[in-house]
Amino acid sequence: MSGISDVARLAGVSKATASRALTGNGYVSAETRAKVQDAARALDYVASSNAASLVTGRTRNIGVIMPSVTRWFLAEVLEGIQDALLDHGLDLTLYDSRPGTTGRARIFDDFLARKRFDGLIAVGLEPQDNEIERLQAIDRPMISVVGDANDPGTISIDDRDAGRRATEHLIGLGHRHIAFIGGTEPHWAHWDRRRLEGYMSAMADAGLAEYARHIECDITLPGGYAASVDFLGDTKRRPTGLVCACDEVAIGAIIAARRLGIQVPSDLSVVGVDDHEFADVFSLTTLAQLPREQGMTAVELLLRHIADPSAPVPSVALPARLIVRSSTGPVDRASSAIEAGTRPR
């Protein structure tokens, strides 16, 4: 393992000049630069990042904190972040902090305080009470993916709008009995709450507030499946349209419907949010978001913020794009038990 002194010696210059030639900071003649670079290559020189960080205060490392890596959306964002960081030559330190684990507590109490990163990206974090203080105490540039676009440094889709447009899509197909599925009281996230609000306002605007109904479930495929098996079994109250908090829940609902012999979309239309990698296989109509791009955007915003901490940090609210597949279709009033009990308009 040769150090910069070895490189300097071989190139016949001082350590200082070697450093300047290699980092590109300060004046070096083209000639000496070439000499130094040759020497470095000959010795397979790799700078010690510890030594460099110690004096510059820069780690060339970005921390990413998220509540899981096993959810499709989060994993996609993570890959977008990784790609962008690799392009910039920056390392990625992962803090996978599942709510309620001792690991999460340690991350907030110890790991973040070490500040082994120049900046932090929080993805879908939903910090609880004292975690927020910890985050603020870190005193490092930070960007959030998923969250309230009114907060500075937040990248997300307009969740309220997504919920609204998913609902309007079904209303446009003639549905009135439309339910929303997703979210449970202890575990509400910012985004599913917003999507529910969008659903509610679309229903209200269409004069369908009395038909609005919210079914709680875990925001996972098995969660959506379990809840759907329950409420779809009740034939009398079964809605004809279903707005789902996300695609994983929607796919769970579709699987449940099949198991119960309910045809999608003739008996039940289902719309999700995400454009999950499985959405196509399930022919799922959905409001697509691009998590990978969100991750890459987060990196760009963060690096800009690090480069110029005094500049205001923008937020980015991306629109979701409606992709119509065949899990939604016009309501079939004749064959619907719930419509049979409703007076026609």
Add this chain to the structure above:
Amino acid sequence: MSGISDVARLAGVSKATASRALTGNGYVSAETRAKVQDAARALDYVASSNAASLVTGRTRNIGVIMPSVTRWFLAEVLEGIQDALLDHGLDLTLYDSRPGTTGRARIFDDFLARKRFDGLIAVGLEPQDNEIERLQAIDRPMISVVGDANDPGTISIDDRDAGRRATEHLIGLGHRHIAFIGGTEPHWAHWDRRRLEGYMSAMADAGLAEYARHIECDITLPGGYAASVDFLGDTKRRPTGLVCACDEVAIGAIIAARRLGIQVPSDLSVVGVDDHEFADVFSLTTLAQLPREQGMTAVELLLRHIADPSAPVPSVALPARLIVRSSTGPVDRASSAIEAGTRPR
């Protein structure tokens, strides 16, 4: 930001003593230790890991390199690794190196050479030609998850055995026309090749070699779906049993079967390998592996190796556990087109 000198001053001791008290290396009286710890707490002292690493050569950071984080198995292993590392107070640097990307090339050419980690865990990496040399050049302890258990420092299930037992399960149910689905020529991984071998040997041992058939597909849910729609459509040649390279492929096959009106398991029995989080929702019979445990085991092996580099590094081959759900059942000879053309034994 106070440093160790501040702590030392406040505690009324020297830097050296403060360091000893805080790190636990060297003799310090219980009394001074307490004094130093109090001072550290009072000042919210956090040691600079750069400074410490510079002198000790230890980074207290582990690198994890894997070809993706969006596959269920890999994400689960990653969370197992993260949990174990958090327990030990170690950071995790992620190198997500998707095959064929420029990012992957950079990881192998630049990032790994920086050695910003005390050890490396490679998960399902399948390094290609020159990548292997790069890996060896790193000269840091390394453990592999997924791979050949004959190589030292490898954790995996016995893939051959898993393929064999999945096949034997179907044979035991009376199936003879059993196909294997998964793996395509350019992208063979070590594990799906081994599972195919297990399938082949089970077929041969049961005298069913003539019925063996291998269907190629991408090792993903959409890949399994697409291939299945194709080959299940050919009623005359349709097998009654299907051994899948992994659960994602198996679930894709089940979805394809449903779409084609093929009943599972009465028309087609499907068995996978993994016990994916969706396996239960699809009632999938599978050979379960525990990726989270594999990740945690990898950390333990790696830390032991780092602590004592001269000790031999063991390998761990875990057995997969058969979980029978309702995607497999006895063959129904009467209703099977393919069986109709076969003489009974």
Add this chain to the structure above:
DNA sequence: TTGAAAGCGGTACCAA
């Protein structure tokens, strides 16, 4: 059991 002092491997200031 403690303190003084020498680095770890770079960067950046200042003078030449």
Add this chain to the structure above:
DNA sequence: TTGGTACCGCTTTCAA
């Protein structure tokens, strides 16, 4: 444009 040198913050001899 280059070289000498102090120093980043900590650990670790070595001597007391």
